[in-house]
Amino acid sequence: MSTLSVLQYPHKGLREVAPLITVFDDGLRQKVKEMFDTMYQDNGVGLAATQVGLALRLYVMDASPHQNQPLCLINPEVIAAVGEVESEEGCLSFPGVYAKVIRAREVTVQYQDEYGNSHTLTADGLMANCIQHELDHLNGVLFIDHLSKLKRERLLKKLEKIKRVA
Ligand code: NI
Numbered sequence: 115m116s117t118l119s120v121l122q123y124p125h126k127g128l129r130e131v132a133p134l135i136t137v138f139d140d141g142l143r144q145k146v147k148e149m150f151d152t153m154y155q156d157n158g159v160g161l162a163a164t165q166v167g168l169a170l171r172l173y174v175m176d177a178s179p180h181q182n183q184p185l186c187l188i189n190p191e192v193i194a195a196v197g198e199v200e201s202e203e204g205c206l207s208f209p210g211v212y213a214k215v216i217r218a219r220e221v222t223v224q225y226q227d228e229y230g231n232s233h234t235l236t237a238d239g240l241m242a243n244c245i246q247h248e249l250d251h252l253n254g255v256l257f258i259d260h261l262s263k264l265k266r267e268r269l270l271k272k273l274e275k276i277k278r279v280a
Contacts, residue, residue, distance in 0.1 A: 117152040118166040120206045123273070128207055129254040132164050132171040135188050138230035142170070146186050146228050149174045154181060158206045160244040162251030165207055173248035177241040185235075187225040190249055193234075194222040201243055203257050210276040211269050215260045217246045 121127045135142065145168060153161040153174055160175035172188040197219030204212045220238040223245050227233060237245060247257055258266045 115151045115155075116148050117155050118148050118168075120152065120156065120161070120165050121167055122209070123207050123256065123258075125207070127167050128164060128251070128256060130164050130169065131254050132162075132252040133169055134171050135226075138188075138226075138228060143228045145170065146172070146174060150184055150186075153206075156206050159240065160248040161206060162248045164251050164254070171252050173251065175241075175244045175248060177239075177244050186228055187223065187245070187248070188227065188230075190223050190225040190245070190252070192218075192221050192223050192246070192249060194236075196220040199243075201240075203243065203247060205247070205257055207256070208258070208269075208273055211273050213257065213261055213265060213269050215243075215247075215257055217243055217260075221245055223249075 149161050149163065149166060152166060159177050160173055162173040163170040172186065174184065174186050176184050195218035198216055199219040200214050200216045202212050203215045219242065220236065221242045222234060222236040224232065224234050258269060261269065
């Protein structure tokens with residue numbers, strides 16, 4: 115098993131916009147495998163390529179209760195979004211802090227798998243949340259960007275405290 119190191123906020127790499135993937139080769143599939151290993155090792159629900167310093171428009175996720183339904187979304191695009199829901203989110207780039215974020219309740223996403231085949235998926239609950247959170251990462255957007263200034267400052271203060279203790 116080979117894992118990657120996850121960039122921690124405020125690393126500048128987290129603000130990069132990931133370019134579209136056009137080559138679906140063994141090298142890409144190896145990176146995907148390493149991203150899954152990293153996500154599972156860190157007990158994450160999702161991990162975007164920008165979080166591990168890779169300029170690739172992809173993320174891996176597994177929102178299943180037993181972490182046995184791996185999903186890799188390449189060049190994802192949300193084509194429909196319904197409703198609104200507020201739920202608590204965390205992020206591997208912000209270990210130990212959580213915040214409530216408002217997102218679409220249900221989304222339909224179009225994406226390619228690691229062989230270049232196209233798929234469409236409609237999801238709600240944790241999966242919908244994760245799809246949106248990770249897609250944000252590919253655009254250099256972080257979950258704290260969705261918070262009010264006051265809540266963001268409070269969360270970042272808490273993060274600093276956690277880092278000092280660690
Ligand atoms: Ni995240």
